[in-house]
Amino acid sequence: MSLDNNISKEIFNELSFSNEEIEIINAVFFRETFKKGTQLLKAGDNVDRQYYIIDGCLRSYHIDTQGREYTVQFGIKDWWMSDYTAFFSNSKAIMNIEVLQDATVYRILDEEKEYLYNQIPKIESFFRKKLERAFAAFQRRILSELSLTAKQRYLNFINSFPNIEKSVKNYHIASYLGITTESLSRIRKELSHK
Template structure:
């Protein structure tokens, strides 16, 4: 049995596992190397996977009926990403996910995650806590969209994603903030 525990140390930093548990974890996570521009999920896809980012940056976005893009999330090192609406409801994807930098991710299917839950119960608790924090973060993001100025949202963006601003396109940031690229330029000049 493979007793390498590098995957479990990267993903489940605060948990410890037996050699057998490490073997189970290694068997269900698959490493993928992505190039900038690679599409992981497209609108209409069936979605049964989640991605854990080791390095690089992913972006999830929605395209409306008029063809406008709305960036919903960036995923950087140690973040998870999927089209969770499709993932949890077994419906078709409403989001697109792309690598906006060369990236390395671990991928796990829903079936394999359920297998982990059954065989290593502390992992179910780990994912529940991650999901609770993610839900809280999405609520805060919605409230900030409703109540904060564009400048305040940009400052929050810089705090949440301190190292990616220089390596992603301005229109992705503007789309995430719900503003135009011109407004983003004005805000940057003010700061």
């Protein structure tokens, strides 16, 4: 199913398009729905696509050589998700992406994105700004891992993802925060007594 005009406005908020540009956008974005538990990407896969999330929740994670999972990102409405290390370097995936809640996404392939950039240059600027903000957010996340307590990281998490906590498993949240599930329970108990 192709993208309609309302969705193109949602994805490219604050940009306006001619009818011809909307047709180009409609031709490169495809709507897909996935059930909870679906693996969209596995480590070792080729990465040639990005997903724009309309609804639901996705999680990207890495598994180390000892089999431990590290949640890198949760993706919710109006977020983009892929294994960007592999996507931008044309290498194999190092991340996994799974659907945590039934999700509707719009997919765009790398080659279609390049076509979009050439046909509608303001979209390239839009994506550049999104990437700049994402890079800044990842940098803030790294700094918080280095400098904040587990409790402070948890409070930041619930402020950033107020509707996710009840919908995802505790070990996903704990792995995102870099703590054990026991530590997460202890922090929640502490906060509930305040």
